[in-house]
Amino acid sequence: MSAKPLLGDASIDEEAGPVGSFDNTTSMARASLPVSLRSIMTIILVFAAICALALHSSPSPPKKAGNPGKDVIQVQRLDTAHIPKAKTPKGKRGKRLVVVGDVHGCSSELSRLLKRISFDAKFDHLILAGDMIDKGPDSHGVLALAQSLDATCIRGNHEDNLLRSHFSPTEYPPSNKISILEQNLDKKDIDYLLSCPLILSLGNIPSLETRSSVVVHAGLVPHVKLEKQPPWHVMHMRTMSKHFEPSEERDGDPWWSVWHTEQKKLHKKERMTVLYGHDSRMGLVEKRFSVGLDTGCVRGGRLTALVLGGKGDKEIVSVRCQDYT
Numbered sequence: 164m165s166a167k168p169l170l171g172d173a174s175i176d177e178e179a180g181p182v183g184s185f186d187n188t189t190s191m192a193r194a195s196l197p198v199s200l201r202s203i204m205t206i207i208l209v210f211a212a213i214c215a216l217a218l219h220s221s222p223s224p225p226k227k228a229g230n231p232g233k234d235v236i237q238v239q240r241l242d243t244a245h246i247p248k249a250k251t252p253k254g255k256r257g258k259r260l261v262v263v264g265d266v267h268g269c270s271s272e273l274s275r276l277l278k279r280i281s282f283d284a285k286f287d288h289l290i291l292a293g294d295m296i297d298k299g300p301d302s303h304g305v306l307a308l309a310q311s312l313d314a315t316c317i318r319g320n321h322e323d324n325l326l327r328s329h330f331s332p333t334e335y336p337p338s339n340k341i342s343i344l345e346q347n348l349d350k351k352d353i354d355y356l357l358s359c360p361l362i363l364s365l366g367n368i369p370s371l372e373t374r375s376s377v378v379v380h381a382g383l384v385p386h387v388k389l390e391k392q393p394p395w396h397v398m399h400m401r402t403m404s405k406h407f408e409p410s411e412e413r414d415g416d417p418w419w420s421v422w423h424t425e426q427k428k429l430h431k432k433e434r435m436t437v438l439y440g441h442d443s444r445m446g447l448v449e450k451r452f453s454v455g456l457d458t459g460c461v462r463g464g465r466l467t468a469l470v471l472g473g474k475g476d477k478e479i480v481s482v483r484c485q486d487y488t
């Protein structure tokens with residue numbers, strides 16, 4: 164018993180069958196171009212056309228990008244020591260949580276923003292909502308500053324790209340900028356990037372309405388447990404269909420408007436606030452159950468922080484940025 168090769172000449176001829184125009188060629192042309200070669204060319208052309216179409220129209224994640232970099236931490240709980248309290252010991256300053264949107268290598272702007280809010284790592288805790296790196300002038304400086312302040316980072320699509328290129332360079336070739344950045348990172352930086360969870364659960368923050376709140380880079384799918392949230396979409400989504408299908412495209416309803424509608428249907432105890440970045444074109448979007456903090460610093464916008472205090476105080480502070488594009 165002999166098994167037929169899957170792509171033998173016979174099967175290729177069958178595949179090429181429906182493309183009728185080749186059958187009308189003259190015998191001269193047939194003689195100059197072997198049937199199998201013509202068939203292979205047809206298959207390649209059809210395949211290329213399908214790929215081009217898929218790239219433009221498919222809202223689903225690219226197959227390879229569906230697996231985020233090695234060892235992704237899906238959910239991490241913020242150390243309760245960082246949570247602002249309503250009561251503060253006498254003579255001590257109250258703790259604050261500071262959540263900053265996409266920094267994209269703008270280290271001097273990040274320093275300026277922290278100075279503006281008199282950030283003190285002894286009392287305050289910094290959370291970077293992903294895309295700390297890439298695009299801007301000083302990703303290395305941002306990573307150094309974040310680590311020196313013991314900041315909690317979130318994995319954004321740019322951190323994910325870097326980690327994928329770092330651990331699987333053949334499968335995910337890095338862009339020029341990522342490649343240069345990666346060469347300047349040491350093991351400590353890579354370990355820090357690996358420590359950034361996809362979802363940071365903050366728990367109950369006195370200045371937010373809901374009992375639970377999280378920080379992610381892009382968004383969350385309603386009615387899906389944090390542990391089951393699809394990583395690629397958590398880092399990339401911008402819009403969402405009525406059936407909760409997320410997409411990184413910009414046409415359609417923003418994901419947070421769907422999120423808002425769904426939170427209202429839930430019991431108060433089950434509602435959740437999402438703090439996120441990623442969508443600089445939307446800019447600052449402050450809603451009841453979500454706050455979008457990417458205000459396009461790297462392209463001359465602003466760098467924005469949400470400052471959460473212990474006494475129900477909540478403040479948005481931002482600084483102007485240079486245009487680095």
Ligand SMILES: [Mn+2]
Nearest residue numbers: 294319320441
């Ligand atoms: Mn992003």
